[in-house]
Amino acid sequence: MIANYYEESVIKNNRLPEEWQSIESQETLGEFLQLNWQQRKAFFNDGDYSTRQQFLSFTSQGGIRTNNYIGTIVFRGSQINIFPKVFREDKYDSDLSELDMKHLMYNLVQWLNYCTRISYPYINILSELDDITDLRELFITLFARYTKHAMDRGLFYRYEDKTESSLSVKGKVDYRDYYCKKIPTGQAYKFECTFSNFEFDNTVNRIIKYTCKSIMNDTSSKNRKILRNILTRLNEVDDVKCSPYDCDKIRLSKLHSHYSMLLSMCKILLLNKNSSYSVNNTESFCFLFPTEVLFEGFIGGYMQEVLSGKGKVKLQASDMAMVNDIVFSGESYGKAFTMKHDILVEHKEKGMVILDTKYKMTERFEESIDIRRTLTDNVSQSDLYQIVTYAVKRDLPDVYLLYPMFRYESEEPDMPMMKIEHLVDGQTKPINVHIARVPFIFEENSEKTKIELANAINKIFA
Secondary structure: OEEEEEOOOEEOHHHOOHHHOOHHHHHHHHHHHHHHHHHHHHOEOOOOOOOOOOOEEEOOOOOEEEOOEEEEEEEOOEEEEEEOHHHOOOOOOOOOOOOOHHHHHHHHHHHHHHOOOEOOOOOOOHHHHHHOOOHHHHHHHHHHHHHHHHHHHOOOOEEEEEEEEEOOOOOEEOHHHHHHHHOOOOOOOOEEEEEEEEEOOOHHHHHHHHHHHHHHHHOOHHHHHHHHHHHHHOOOOOOOOOOHHHHHHOOOOHHHHHHHHHHHHHHHHHHHHOOOOOEOOEOOEEEEEEHHHHHHHHHHHHHHHHOOOOEEEEEEEEEEEEEOOOEEOOEEOOOEEEEEEEEEEEEOOOEEEEEEEOOOOOOOHHHOOOHHHHHHHHOOHHHHHHHHHHHHHHOOOEEEEEEEOOOOOOOOOOOOEEEEEEEEOOEEEEEEEEEEEEOOOOOOOHHHHHHHHHHHHHHHOO
């Protein structure tokens, strides 16, 4: 069974795949998701410190609720695809008939190209999307091409510790072995030495080789051709069975950051390939992405491109604290509660501007009969308090809340503004909170979306 749903949807128990409906199955599904939750930071940092998985919520009636993570869950032979809620045509659209996995993957590739908060190895595979049927195949395609790209840059050699008996002293000698074993057995001429060799047959290459062999039979002919080429180049590397947790033991320098990325990808592929939650040779796997992080990362990353030469764009800026000092019993304990701005721009003409991305569904403002009610219904007080606090601390007159537009929407001619006044040294100072809805969904013409988003960004800084 394959079923499509939006984020933040409640799926009743009788609408779930039959293999997922029992209490025992849902407990096992929860354990499987928990395992993937614990390893998600190998690929992205969603800023969520919850120890319990947040991919899905289980309801008291035996159903599930999808959260703000999009992608695919395959478990016991059945598959659920979770699509962004802004794939709707408006806030109240509930039609699932036009949801297409290829469209989701196309958007993911576009978003990840600009998202710096996700450790994503961007290799241009847009031309390959026609042959890719699901997210797992997309990930394998990325892995195969990125591994080939990394090896084309240079094969990986590493100093590896090796212990062997030698007729001469080299490296570190095991004197305990020498006095307790070698001399009593008449081998005083031998030394047990531990030394480092600059090896091609190292742990990193063994993990990559094992991963390539593990996925060889589960992918397309194009990918198999690339994987065979990689294995040929790794012919001198020993065949060693590896686990996902072997990847955690490797420490690489910044010089080999591209191989760090490869190890993260190996870990995720091995984690799902070696899953103990597969039944009757039917694999279980989970590839989910946090949409709030994707929206923030894509808008911020694209803004860096649009404003290049016009200003400096900082993402997740955290150079100021909410509390200037903590004092107790006359003693100072310093600053606390560091503020973290989604996007902070130091514009050459407009000065400093703070923009906060909010991945929430909002109604179209120009079609509103009562704009005041529309704003109070769609903009939460907590979001307003947060952005106003930033404005007060930074002494800024203008701040922005950015929301995503739905599919097929055209740009609105104007954006609403909330005027707020506060007292500073007995004088009233204004803060203007601008509410902007920006393009986020790519259709067939990706350049059109990019142009519309660039226009929206330039309008803010005009």
